[in-house]
Every structure is written in structure tokens, then in C-alpha cells.
Amino acid sequence: MTNNRNASSSAFGWDFQVNSAIFLFLKNIEMAQNIKVEGKKEDIEISLNDNSMIYAQAKSVVDPNDKRNLRTKLEKAVESLNDACDTNCKLIYVTNSNNPFVSETNSFDKVTYLKFSELSQSEQEFIISCVNNKKLENFNYSDFYILDIPFHGEDLENRYKYIKEKVNDFFADIKVSSDNYARKILDVWQGLFFHNSTQNKIIISKEEFLWPLVVLFCENVDISWLCEKYEESLVIDVFRTYEKTIVSCSENFKLVTKIINKFARFNSSQLGNKKFLDYIEKHYMEYRDDIDVYHEDPICKDIVIQLIIYRILCKRSDIMKLKGGTSL
Amino acid sequence: MIFISLELREGIYRKVFKFNNKNNLIFSDKNSKGKTTLLRLMLYSLGYNIPSTQKIDFKNFETTLTIENNGKQYTIFRQNNTICFLNNDNQRKYILPYEFNEFLSIILKTENESILNNLLGAFYFDQEKGWTLLNRGSVIGKNSFYIEDLIRGLSNRDCSDLLESANDIKFQIDKYKKMYDLSEYKRQLESENTVSSTSAKELLIDDLSIITNKISNINKEIKSINSILKENEEFIKYIEDSCISIKIEGIDELIPVNRQTIYSYTDNMDFILARKSLLLSEKIELTKQLSQYNKKLKEEDSLIDTKTLIEEFDANIMMIDLDQVAVQNVIKKLQEERNKILKIIKEKTKTNNDVIQFIYSHVKKYARQLQMEEYITEDKDYIFTKELKGLSGAVLHKLVFIFKMAYLKAIEKYLDLKLPIILDSPKGREVDKINVDAMFDILNNEFSEHQIIIASIFKDYNMNFNHTITIKNLLMDGSEIHIAKDD
Numbered sequence: 081m082t083n084n085r086n087a088s089s090s091a092f093g094w095d096f097q098v099n100s101a102i103f104l105f106l107k108n109i110e111m112a113q114n115i116k117v118e119g120k121k122e123d124i125e126i127s128l129n130d131n132s133m134i135y136a137q138a139k140s141v142v143d144p145n146d147k148r149n150l151r152t153k154l155e156k157a158v159e160s161l162n163d164a165c166d167t168n169c170k171l172i173y174v175t176n177s178n179n180p181f182v183s184e185t186n187s188f189d190k191v192t193y194l195k196f197s198e199l200s201q202s203e204q205e206f207i208i209s210c211v212n213n214k215k216l217e218n219f220n221y222s223d224f225y226i227l228d229i230p231f232h233g234e235d236l237e238n239r240y241k242y243i244k245e246k247v248n249d250f251f252a253d254i255k256v257s258s259d260n261y262a263r264k265i266l267d268v269w270q271g272l273f274f275h276n277s278t279q280n281k282i283i284i285s286k287e288e289f290l291w292p293l294v295v296l297f298c299e300n301v302d303i304s305w306l307c308e309k310y311e312e313s314l315v316i317d318v319f320r321t322y323e324k325t326i327v328s329c330s331e332n333f334k335l336v337t338k339i340i341n342k343f344a345r346f347n348s349s350q351l352g353n354k355k356f357l358d359y360i361e362k363h364y365m366e367y368r369d370d371i372d373v374y375h376e377d378p379i380c381k382d383i384v385i386q387l388i389i390y391r392i393l394c395k396r397s398d399i400m401k402l403k404g405g406t407s408l
Numbered sequence: 409m410i411f412i413s414l415e416l417r418e419g420i421y422r423k424v425f426k427f428n429n430k431n432n433l434i435f436s437d438k439n440s441k442g443k444t445t446l447l448r449l450m451l452y453s454l455g456y457n458i459p460s461t462q463k464i465d466f467k468n469f470e471t472t473l474t475i476e477n478n479g480k481q482y483t484i485f486r487q488n489n490t491i492c493f494l495n496n497d498n499q500r501k502y503i504l505p506y507e508f509n510e511f512l513s514i515i516l517k518t519e520n521e522s523i524l525n526n527l528l529g530a531f532y533f534d535q536e537k538g539w540t541l542l543n544r545g546s547v548i549g550k551n552s553f554y555i556e557d558l559i560r561g562l563s564n565r566d567c568s569d570l571l572e573s574a575n576d577i578k579f580q581i582d583k584y585k586k587m588y589d590l591s592e593y594k595r596q597l598e599s600e601n602t603v604s605s606t607s608a609k610e611l612l613i614d615d616l617s618i619i620t621n622k623i624s625n626i627n628k629e630i631k632s633i634n635s636i637l638k639e640n641e642e643f644i645k646y647i648e649d650s651c652i653s654i655k656i657e658g659i660d661e662l663i664p665v666n667r668q669t670i671y672s673y674t675d676n677m678d679f680i681l682a683r684k685s686l687l688l689s690e691k692i693e694l695t696k697q698l699s700q701y702n703k704k705l706k707e708e709d710s711l712i713d714t715k716t717l718i719e720e721f722d723a724n725i726m727m728i729d730l731d732q733v734a735v736q737n738v739i740k741k742l743q744e745e746r747n748k749i750l751k752i753i754k755e756k757t758k759t760n761n762d763v764i765q766f767i768y769s770h771v772k773k774y775a776r777q778l779q780m781e782e783y784i785t786e787d788k789d790y791i792f793t794k795e796l797k798g799l800s801g802a803v804l805h806k807l808v809f810i811f812k813m814a815y816l817k818a819i820e821k822y823l824d825l826k827l828p829i830i831l832d833s834p835k836g837r838e839v840d841k842i843n844v845d846a847m848f849d850i851l852n853n854e855f856s857e858h859q860i861i862i863a864s865i866f867k868d869y870n871m872n873f874n875h876t877i878t879i880k881n882l883l884m885d886g887s888e889i890h891i892a893k894d895d
Contacts, residue, residue: 291682333640399675
């Protein structure tokens with residue numbers, strides 16, 4: 081029987097819970113399908129694509145050196161996680177304390193993710209005693225993990241330091257240049273989870289979680305490559321004037337499908353970005369009738385066309401990287 | 409000077425009080441019966457600016473006071489702010505308080521304003537302030553007493569021009585001090601940065617318009633996205649409606665061409681929907697902010713009346729060009745100038761002045777009699793002392809009595825005027841019987857030729873009272889009903 085252990089957190093506790101959810105979701109992004117914060121059973125619930133579940137309890141302390149009630153919290157978490165798990169699940173206790181067991185043989189330093197067998201003897205003994213005291217007959221020690229994320233301070237840069245590191249690691253895994261996106265996407269994800277928690281029935285899917293990342297990448301598409309061909313001030317001026325048109329056209333599916341399919345059949349000795357530029361250089365004139373841009377100066381029209389094509393190709397590339405790296 | 413009788417008329421009610429030329433007691437066995445009111449009405453009827461007591465408004469009274477000074481009787485009629493003599497060749501009505509000194513000078517035969525302004529403080533001991541007024545301060549209402557002024561008057565040393573100059577300079581100093589306060593206020597405003605070219609409301613409106621603008625832009629973008637979605641939907645529907653299929657060599661099954669199978673369609677859609685979702689989230693946040701700003705604006709509006717006045721005031725202050733340092737310098741120079749004049753006045757008052765010695769010697773004499781010598785220094789300038797803080801209630805009570813008796817003696821000597829001595833509640837709260845008896849010994853021995861009028865709830869004074877006025881219930885109790893005839 082699952083007891084209802086949903087509880088409202090203080091602002092700090094809530095912040096920790098949300099960021100723990102982001103951390104865990106990124107950690108399990110390839111296998112993850114969706115995530116719920118403040119779920120029916122646990123603080124964090126992640127569904128995996130093999131039908132298994134991750135249940136996590138996130139318990140924080142404002143002062144990481146505060147040792148009061150840590151063991152009590154851990155004991156309650158063990159019981160709660162056990163109740164949540166029916167079959168085939170991973171149970172994770174997430175904390176920000178630098179010594180969650182108040183142990184002399186502390187296993188935790190910075191971001192630490194340990195399974196039960198990796199804990200020190202005294203730490204293992206404590207878990208065993210919790211299980212015995214609460215008579216948790218079905219508790220599977222091999223499914224139990226502890227995740228410690230340093231998370232403290234009034235200054236948010238400091239507080240989110242290790243969450244941002246996880247985000248940057250994620251960017252590196254999917255081979256995307258991070259370029260200060262970490263803070264921006266963290267804001268978006270935190271907002272997503274906040275909105276999610278206030279509506280009990282909504283689950284955030286992997287798609288909902290990851291697509292904002294692509295949107296963010298596309299916001300800062302590079303235009304400097306055109307400045308080698310045209311005057312910089314002209315390129316900037318055209319870009320600013322026609323930015324909305326460029327965005328709008330690059331989402332028009334008729335044009336998108338034409339460009340990406342033609343590009344797929346384009347042969348070039350260049351790779352990556354350079355292949356895009358090569359294609360644009362050789363084929364942009366073919367799209368003069370497809371892209372309706374009014375300008376007296378035909379050069380300006382050509383600049384717009386090339387920017388549209390480049391945006392479409394970059395977007396496609398980012399989507400492919402994200403899908404490849406996250407099994408989206 | 410002696411009080412002979414006082415007739416009070418209040419509406420149709422009339423009552424007459426008669427006084428003995430020696431010792432009089434106004435008695436009631438309980439407080440708040442009208443004793444103080446009677447004393448004050450006596451002075452009011454003489455023309456003094458005396459505040460009414462509770463429940464009785466002196467303006468409602470017509471008073472007829474009969475007094476005698478230097479063998480001559482005067483009957484004085486007062487009605488509100490006009491006063492006149494009834495049995496005199498002088499038929500003129502005097503307007504009070506402006507012409508009071510002019511009026512009083514006829515009775516007392518002196519036009520010396522320094523004397524006329526400082527007599528009340530010498531002969532009248534008010535119940536409240538009379539027993540703490542030593543040598544400077546308020547007697548009652550706007551009547552004040554200054555020993556320097558009295559001494560100048562008695563010694564005929566006219567410093568009126570100098571005093572006028574000193575007062576003019578004080579007036580200027582006060583003005584400059586106000587200017588300085590304004591400049592200080594302006595400095596505070598500047599440092600707090602509370603006043604800028606924009607008011608709080610204008611800043612709010614600015615922020616509101618920025619947010620409104622952002623929301624408007626987001627709405628336009630969402631509109632554009634919806635337009636794209638519609639266009640894409642029409643496109644894909646057209647393809648799906650065409651029911652196109654693909655045959656791949658080696659695969660028997662035909663692959664339909666639809667939104668699921670068209671390469672990158674779902675990705676494109678997901679991207680557009682994600683972009684729309686982000687914009688909608690941003691719009692929700694901005695709408696919340698808008699609501700908060702609107703709420704603040706409503707709060708600002710509700711304060712608008714007061715705030716606008718304050719804001720206007722502050723804005724005007726900011727426009728004033730005041731050199732704080734220059735103002736301070738002017739104040740300093742004026743104060744120096746005033747201090748010089750005051751020093752001259754002081755020297756003119758004190759140098760070789762017999763009146764000072766006279767008063768001092770009598771202060772010492774009466775202090776001896778009341779065993780208060782330890783409080784009197786050997787310097788005759790002691791009578792100008794300002795050090796009253798350390799004195800207990802009883803000590804001050806006795807010192808006040810001593811000083812006033814000394815003043816009365818000086819007025820008697822230098823003006824040939826024996827003023828009546830009016831004491832309201834001489835026992836006070838802190839003076840024991842021995843000391844009260846000692847005070848009355850002085851009255852009996854030194855002032856036997858003065859009329860004495862005591863108001864008290866006690867009768868056991870060390871004095872034979874020639875006449876007692878008993879007030880049983882109220883001042884106008886037992887009054888006749890009298891229909892006033894036109895005189």
C-alpha cells in the first residue's frame with residue numbers, strides 16, 4: 081500500500097527537488113520517456129522506455145554542514161521508496177548534505193552517485209538497520225542508490241554550479257557547443273517543472289523537455305559567414321529587418337522539406353558547417369521563386385534567402401544531434 | 409493697589425464678591441469649586457489676558473471691578489475684549505490686549521512698559537505655573553515675566569531700541585534657519601534620490617508599457633506561428649489527401665506518404681510547437697508581472713492626492729537654489745551680532761544697578777527666614793540664575809516665594825506701589841506645615857500693608873483672615889437673577 085507522502089517543500093527544498101529532477105532526467109536521458117515531480121508516489125518519478133521506473137526522494141538542508149535529522153530523513157526515505165516500488169524500479173535518495181549518513185567513513189564528496197554496495201560498511205549497516213526496523217521485507221538493496229549533489233548558497237550561480245556542469249556535460253555528450261546556453265536552458269527547464277508540479281496530472285515527456293533546447297540553439301544562428309561575401313553592415317541590417325521573415329520561412333514545411341532533401345543528395349568534400357556553406361553558395365539561386373521577399377535590391381533578397389537556407393540546415397543538424405544523443 | 413469688589417454677570421445671573429483690604433481667604437472644602445476661576449476672573453476683569461478655566465468661558469462674562477490705588481478708586485467694566493472706566497472722566501474704551509498697557513498705566517501711574525509687562529509675575533501665584541516661575545517664564549496664558557525686564561523698568565534703564573534690534577535680528581535668524589532646514593531637506597532628497605524627473609507612478613507606467621509591448625510582440629509571433637502551422641497543415645493535408653504511396657524495391661508493402669512517414673515533418677512540427685510553448689510560457693510570466701504592476705499602479709492611484717502634494721512640494725524644493733554653507737554663515741554672523749546686542753543690554757541692565765542689589769539682599773533675607781541660605785550664592789547675579797533643574801519641588805516652591813517677595817519689595821520701593829499678593833494653593837503638594845508657616849510669617853511681618861488673597865481648600869494658615877469667601881458648590885451659585893438695564 082502506498083502512503084501518500086506528497087508534501088509541500090520550503091522554497092529551498094523545492095528548488096533542490098526541481099534541480100534534482102533535471103539532474104536525474106539528464107543522467108537517464110537516453111532511456112527516459114517522461115518525468116513527474118511531486119508525483120503520486122514520490123518526489124521524482126521517471127518512466128524508462130523498458131517499462132521500469134526510477135523513484136527518487138530529494139531531501140535537502142540549507143546548510144550542508146547541518147547534521148540534524150539527516151539519518152531520520154534517510155530512514156523515512158528508505159521506507160517511502162520501498163513503498164513506492166512495485167516491480168522493476170530503481171530507488172534513489174537524493175541529498176545535498178556533505179555527509180548524509182553522519183558517518184566517520186563518509187563516502188560523499190562533491191557530486192557522488194553510489195549504489196548500496198559502494199557505501200562504506202557503517203553506511204550499509206545503517207541502511208540495513210532502517211530496513212529491519214521498518215520491516216521492509218521486499219527491499220532490494222541492489223536497486224538502492226544515493227545521489228549527493230552539492231547545492232547551497234544564496235547566490236544562484238553558486239547554488240546551481242553542479243547542475244550547470246551536468247547540463248554542459250550533456251551538451252558535450254550530444255556534441256553541441258554550449259555557448260552559455262546552460263543557464264538559459266536551466267531557466268526554461270526549471271520553469272517547466274514548476275508549471276508541471278502545480279498540475280498533478282501532467283507529465284513532462286522527453287520531447288517536451290528537449291525541444292526547447294533546439295529552439296534555444298536556433299535563436300543564435302551565426303551570420304558572420306555572410307560577412308565574407310557581403311558588407312557586414314548590410315548583412316546585419318538585412319538580418320534585423322527580415323529576422324521575422326527568416327524565422328517564419330525556415331518553419332514552412334514545404335520549403336524545409338525541399339531544402340533538407342535536396343541537401344541530403346548534395347555531394348561535397350566539406351563536412352559539417354562548411355558543407356552547409358558550400359551547398360548555399362552553389363544552390364541558393366534555385367530558391368529565388370520559393371522565397372517571397374520584397375526588396376528593391378536583389379542583393380538583399382539573396383542575403384535573406386541564404387540566411388533562411390542556413391537556418392534550416394543548422395536546425396536540422398541540431399535536431400539530429402539531439403535525437404542521436406538522447407534517443408529522442 | 410487693593411481689590412475692593414468684583415461683580416460678575418453671566419447672562420441673567422449676577423454675583424458680587426467683596427474683599428477686605430487686608431487678608432482674604434477664598435475657601436472651598438473640595439477642589440474644582442471655582443476658587444481658581446474667581447482669582448483668574450479678578451485678573452481678567454483688570455484687563456489681563458487670562459485664559460478661561462474649564463467649563464467657564466470668560467467671554468460670556470461682564471465684569472465690574474472696583475479697585476483702589478494710591479487713594480483713588482477705579483471702577484472698571486470689561487466685556488470680552490473691551491475695557492473702560494466707569495467712574496472716570498476718561499470715557500474711552502480700550503481694546504484688549506493691544507491697549508492694555510495704556511489702560512493699566514492710568515491706574516498705576518507709570519508708562520514704563522518693562523514694569524507694566526512684568527507686574528503680574530510678581531504678585532500672582534497661579535495654581536499651575538506660579539509656584540515654579542522663579543525669574544523667567546510664563547505666568548499664565550501669554551503673560552510672561554522676565555527679571556531683566558523688570559529690573560530695567562525699575563531702574564529706568566531703557567533698552568527698548570536695543571531689544572527691538574535684537575528681536576529683528578532674531579526674526580531674521582529664524583527665517584534663515586528655516587531656509588537652512590529647507591536646504592537640508594533638499595540635500596536629503598538628493599542623497600535618497602527620491603525625487604527624479606519621473607515620479608513613482610510614471611516609472612510604473614514606463615515598466616508597464618515595456619511589458620505590454622513585450623506581450624504584444626509575443627502575441628504577434630504566436631500569430632505568425634499559428635499561421636505557419638495552418639499553412640503546414642494545409643500542405644500535409646493536401647499530400648495525405650492525394651494518397652500517395654511509395655514502392656521500395658525488395659519490400660512488398662507500399663509505404664504511404666503521410667505526416668508520419670515524410671522525413672522531418674514531425675521534427676519540424678515539434679520544433680514549431682516547442683517554440684510556441686516557450687513563447688506562451690514567457691507570455692504567462694509577463695502577464696503575471698503585468699498584473700502585479702497594475703496592482704501597484706492602483707495602489708499608487710489611491711495615494712495620489714497626498715503623494716501628488718508631497719511630490720509637487722519635493723519637486724519645487726529641488727528647484728530651489730540654496731547655498732547651505734552661505735546660509736549657515738549668515739546665521740552665524742547674525743547670531744554674533746545679536747549676541748553683541750544682548751551683551752550690551754546685559755551690561756546696561758546690570759552695571760551699577762541698585763535694584764539688583766536690593767532684590768538680592770531681600771532674597772538673602774527671606775532665604776534666611778526660610779532656612780534656604782545654602783541655595784543662595786554670594787554673588788548678587790545669583791538672582792539671574794537659570795539653574796533650576798537640580799531643585800526639588802519643595803525647595804523650588806520656597807525659592808519662588810522668596811524671589812517674588814523680593815520683587816514686590818523692589819516694586820514697592822522703586823515705584824511706590826504696594827501690589828496685592830494673590831496666592832492660589834500656597835500649600836502646594838510638597839511643602840510641609842513648618843515651611844508654610846514660615847512663608848506666612850514673612851507675609852504677616854513684611855507685607856502687612858499689602859492686601860493678601862489666598863485661595864485654598866485649607867483654612868489652617870498661620871494668618872488671621874479678615875474676610876472669607878466660601879464657595880460651596882459652584883462659582884455662580886446663589887447668584888441673583890438680574891435683568892441688565894441699558895446704562
